[in-house]
Amino acid sequence: MAAATMRIGELATRTGVSVHVLRVWERRYGLLTPRRSTGGYRLYGPSDEWRVRETVRLRATGVSTAQAAAAALAASRQSGPHDSARSGEGTATARDAPATAVERGRLRDHLLEAIDQFDGSAAHAVLDVTLEQLGVEEALRGVVLPVLHETGVRWADGTFTVAQEHFASNLVRSRLATLTLAWDGGSGPLAVLACPPGEQHELGLLAFGVVLGRAGWRVRYLGADTPVDTLTSAVQSLRPDLVVLASVQTDPLAAAADELGRLDRSAQRALRAAHFVVGGAGATQEVAEQLGAVLLDGDPVEGARLVNPRGEHSP
Numbered sequence: 012m013a014a015a016t017m018r019i020g021e022l023a024t025r026t027g028v029s030v031h032v033l034r035v036w037e038r039r040y041g042l043l044t045p046r047r048s049t050g051g052y053r054l055y056g057p058s059d060e061w062r063v064r065e066t067v068r069l070r071a072t073g074v075s076t077a078q079a080a081a082a083a084l085a086a087s088r089q090s091g092p093h094d095s096a097r098s099g100e101g102t103a104t105a106r107d108a109p110a111t112a113v114e115r116g117r118l119r120d121h122l123l124e125a126i127d128q129f130d131g132s133a134a135h136a137v138l139d140v141t142l143e144q145l146g147v148e149e150a151l152r153g154v155v156l157p158v159l160h161e162t163g164v165r166w167a168d169g170t171f172t173v174a175q176e177h178f179a180s181n182l183v184r185s186r187l188a189t190l191t192l193a194w195d196g197g198s199g200p201l202a203v204l205a206c207p208p209g210e211q212h213e214l215g216l217l218a219f220g221v222v223l224g225r226a227g228w229r230v231r232y233l234g235a236d237t238p239v240d241t242l243t244s245a246v247q248s249l250r251p252d253l254v255v256l257a258s259v260q261t262d263p264l265a266a267a268a269d270e271l272g273r274l275d276r277s278a279q280r281a282l283r284a285a286h287f288v289v290g291g292a293g294a295t296q297e298v299a300e301q302l303g304a305v306l307l308d309g310d311p312v313e314g315a316r317l318v319n320p321r322g323e324h325s326p
């Protein structure tokens with residue numbers, strides 16, 4: 012933890028936001044949480060600076076200041092740096108020191124242990140540390156998604172019960188949901204995300220959406236088990252830049268391709284007018300071609316980085 016040592020003028024200089032506006036944001040949105048010096052001055056720390064920068068970044072995507080500040084506050088609770096009350100307690104945040112592979116392994120072990128014990132508080136405490144140390148993208152890639160994968164392995168070999176797997180996926184889902192607060196605002200390119208009918212595995216898609224939203228996209232999330240005609244009618248009215256269909260299993264994508272072929276041509280055209288991609292372990296080149304979509308390889312974090320703001324992606 013780093014100390015709260017900055018006066019408001021220094022915070023203004025560092026962030027480029029005027030003292031007046033900072034005071035308004037503190038009063039109106041509770042964005043800043045200064046401590047008092049012995050002389051009675053307000054002193055601000057790295058977490059205040061982080062929230063101001065995050066608010067500025069989100070406003071640049073077109074969201075209102077109130078929305079941006081609310082999202083920055085929520086994200087700061089999840090992944091921002093925290094300030095120590097004492098001054099002079101070091102200046103580096105935990106984020107400055109990248110966690111080693113061993114530390115990531117330890118975080119995964121702690122999370123799996125908490126899941127094994129059905130201990131939600133312990134699991135969230137591990138997620139707090141993980142998000143703080145690694146940031147959202149690396150936390151997903153290095154800890155959260157591998158833990159889900161390992162949960163599946165343990166479920167398949169009988170080490171975990173279905174109850175433990177359900178506990179894990181609901182816990183992760185609820186945590187990811189808190190990272191989606193600002194993803195439908197602003198003026199960035201628009202993405203529609205769905206799983207095909209019969210596909211309940213949505214966590215990879217949700218993680219993909221979180222990363223996309225953080226990169227400035229507006230996300231319309233339809234989630235698991237989305238009927239094909241509903242998807243196409245949403246696409247006809249929203250006219251997104253990008254449509255993503257994700258599936259862990261191949262059969263639901265193949266069935267969706269058949270169903271799409273039976274829909275009228277305007278529905279098919281609307282889907283293909285957007286950049287239409289398929290991702291997830293069930294997405295093969297063959298099924299992508301059946302759908303008239305492009306295959307998006309890789310994990311959700313990498314996949315979200317590959318699509319560019321015009322809705323295209325590099326191979």
Ligand code: B12
Nearest residue numbers: 159163180210211212213214215257290291292310311314
């Ligand atoms: C959580 C979970 C569930 C939950 C899902 C809850 C939810 N809200 O999503 C529930 C309980 C609903 C469930 C149900 C079932 N499940 Co399940 N489940 C899992 C589990 C443990 C985690 C899935 C997950 O979210 N992983 C996180 C993602 C990110 O990792 P991933 O799936 O490995 O995905 C990789 C890629 O596909 C890619 N990716 C994934 N999504 C996306 C999206 C995009 C856009 C991109 C670019 C990439 C991408 O990234 C990952 C690589 O890093 C997996 C274990 C596992 N190996 O993952 C089993 C697993 C997927 N389930 C499995 C099975 C068999 C089932 C059931 C059939 C069980 C049953 N008998 O009822 C049902 C099917 C339900 C249905 N009709 O869809 C098998 C699938 C085998 C297969 N390939 O067909 C697995 C692999 C377990 C196993 N070891 O056998 N499951």
